[in-house]
Amino acid sequence: MRRALELAALGVGRVSPSPMVGCVVARGGGEIVGEGCYLAEGVKHAETLALEQAGARARGATAYVSLEPHAHHGRTPPCTDALIKAGVARVVAPVEDPNPLVAGRGFAHLREAGVEVKTGVLAREAERLNEKYFHSQRARRPFVHLKFATSLDGRIATRAGDSRWITGAESRERVHRLRHEYDAILVGAGTASADDPLLTDRSGLTRHRPLVRVVLDDELKLSPASRLARTARESPVIVFASERADAARTSALDACGVEVVRLAGGARDPRGVLSHLYERATQSVLVEGGATVAGALLDARLVDKVTVFVAPVLIGGRDARAAVGGEGAARLADALRLRDVEIARRGDDVEITGYPRGGSGSVGATARRADAGDAGGEAA
Ligand SMILES: NC(=O)c1ccc[n+]([C@@H]2O[C@H](COP(=O)([O-])OP(=O)(O)OC[C@H]3O[C@@H](n4cnc5c(N)ncnc54)[C@H](OP(=O)(O)O)[C@@H]3O)[C@@H](O)[C@H]2O)c1
Incomplete structure (x- = not known):
């Protein structure tokens, strides 16, 4: 997840008003088989790039995504579809995307398709990175x-x-x-x-x-x-x-x-x-x-x-x-x-x-709760 956040940060100054997103596809034992980040409007999403790099090795792998993958048709097809189609077994993402078009729907779509979803990993860092x-x-x-x-x-x-x-x-x-x-x-x-x-x-x-x-x-x-x-x-x-x-x-x-x-x-x-x-x-x-x-x-x-x-x-x-x-x-x-x-x-x-203090720029309570529940979690 730290690597996914590092990749996301390459989007500073390049992706607004969209969020910065990074993705790492890894197999058992921490072997990284694909990486991607979102760099500009009209360019492929982080998940798509990482899955393309991983190819057949994405099947059964874990995708670490720095933000909830979207499940709606926007300028690009849903990233959840790409993850499901690639046969990813597990998706780890720190937090829900606050965009009402995404919020929780991405995770729900993945779970419905039988993909295991784990949230909360490095939630504080992920929210801070995308604080704007x-x-x-x-x-x-x-x-x-x-x-x-x-x-x-x-x-x-x-x-x-x-x-x-x-x-x-x-x-x-x-x-x-x-x-x-x-x-x-x-x-x-x-x-x-x-x-x-x-x-x-x-x-x-x-x-x-x-x-x-x-x-x-x-x-x-x-x-x-x-x-x-x-x-x-x-x-x-x-x-x-x-x-x-x-x-x-x-x-x-x-x-x-x-x-x-x-x-x-x-x-x-x-x-x-x-x-x-x-x-x-x-x-x-x-x-x-x-x-x-x-x-x-x-x-x-x-x-x-x-x-x-x-x-x-x-x-x-x-x-x-x-x-x-x-x-x-x-x-x-x-x-x-x-x-x-x-x-x-x-x-x-x-x-x-x-x-x-008390301002809306503080990292959200969601992230604080998730952090607390994730001590010793599986951040890769
Ligand atoms: N060291 C630093 O980091 C730094 C940074 C910036 C500035 N400065 C210095 O600060 C000084 C300027 O400060 P300043 O206080 O005189 O000017 P300012 O805060 O830049 O501008 C104040 C003016 O902006 C207008 N204004 C419009 N909407 C406003 C709003 N919602 N709230 C407040 N003002 C509004 C008002 O003029 P109208 O009524 O005409 O609209 C007001 O007189 C300069 O000496 C500058 O060199 C230093």
């Missing part, structure tokens, strides 16, 4: 990951607004790998105007769909001369604005290839923005600031994962910008604490990542 997919399927909105860089004293810019660069080269390189995992990247009008950022994925890794750059900008302050607007034809830019936004500004951005979306609640309604993005098959959003947008999303409890890069520098100054605005917490007991925290060193900086 699981979250967007369950919550019907994109997975939101807030990322920012601060000084040791929690500032994101100097009192004069200078914010480049607080962190070192390793942290910035890491940000591009993070961007690669996401469908969209989002900033507020303040950041767009202060930093004139490009917000592209410069990881050098293959993407299936272009990274969509999103600006929350009620009054359409984004300049047609900004780097975002000037590159809108190469990589999409969507600006969310209020219904009252100026028509001339809309036309000027339109002429650059920027898509202006006017919402009834304007960009100030983050739920409205997220549901609009979800309707456009956006599975995940990386929020890169600034302080006002970060505060608004945290206050609305719409953040599913947080990454902060802390650099060993003290900015100081009463008027230097703190990392997070909004209302915040009055009592420490109400402050947003992170769980499942991971800490990595990036040059002289520290990267801290975690999931808001």
Whole structure:
């Protein structure tokens, strides 16, 4: 199963809005006879590729699949049919696919055909790997990951607004790998105007769909001369604005290839923005600031994962910008604490990542239950 998860992870940045899937077909004694992973829309599914490689040796073998195989006719024929036809004796899969078209039906179809099904193996790891997919399927909105860089004293810019660069080269390189995992990247009008950022994925890794750059900008302050607007034809830019936004500004951005979306609640309604993005098959959003947008999303409890890069520098100054605005917490007991925290060193900086407690980004209870029941299980 670990190998199946490794194979699935090759799909990072390539398969959204579908899940990443890996499959290993193994015979008794752990002999691997076939491997496959899902790499892009229109390409064969992981199970099909692994079964093709295994050929006749799939008969009586075990298929380890990183997610429940689907039993419905979508763009590809059902994978459960392929497993049954190949004569696989046993299917091991960590968790049900939360997609209502699949959920439980894949396992039921296999069992009806006499295939033994075992679930729960490495369920936590499997859900974590596909956290964006699981979250967007369950919550019907994109997975939101807030990322920012601060000084040791929690500032994101100097009192004069200078914010480049607080962190070192390793942290910035890491940000591009993070961007690669996401469908969209989002900033507020303040950041767009202060930093004139490009917000592209410069990881050098293959993407299936272009990274969509999103600006929350009620009054359409984004300049047609900004780097975002000037590159809108190469990589999409969507600006969310209020219904009252100026028509001339809309036309000027339109002429650059920027898509202006006017919402009834304007960009100030983050739920409205997220549901609009979800309707456009956006599975995940990386929020890169600034302080006002970060505060608004945290206050609305719409953040599913947080990454902060802390650099060993003290900015100081009463008027230097703190990392997070909004209302915040009055009592420490109400402050947003992170769980499942991971800490990595990036040059002289520290990267801290975690999931808001009680938030929907946490690995689901299903996975926790399955893990508990599977101690000493048969993970290959
Ligand atoms: N170190 C870092 O990681 C980092 C990252 C990003 C930014 N920064 C720094 O942060 C500063 C910018 O932060 P900021 O707080 O001024 O700007 P911001 O959060 O980027 O943008 C705030 C503006 O966005 C608009 N907006 C639209 N919808 C919103 C919503 N739902 N919630 C909140 N705002 C919404 C509002 O302008 P309208 O009313 O006009 O719509 C608001 O004034 C800059 O100095 C930048 O360099 C640092």
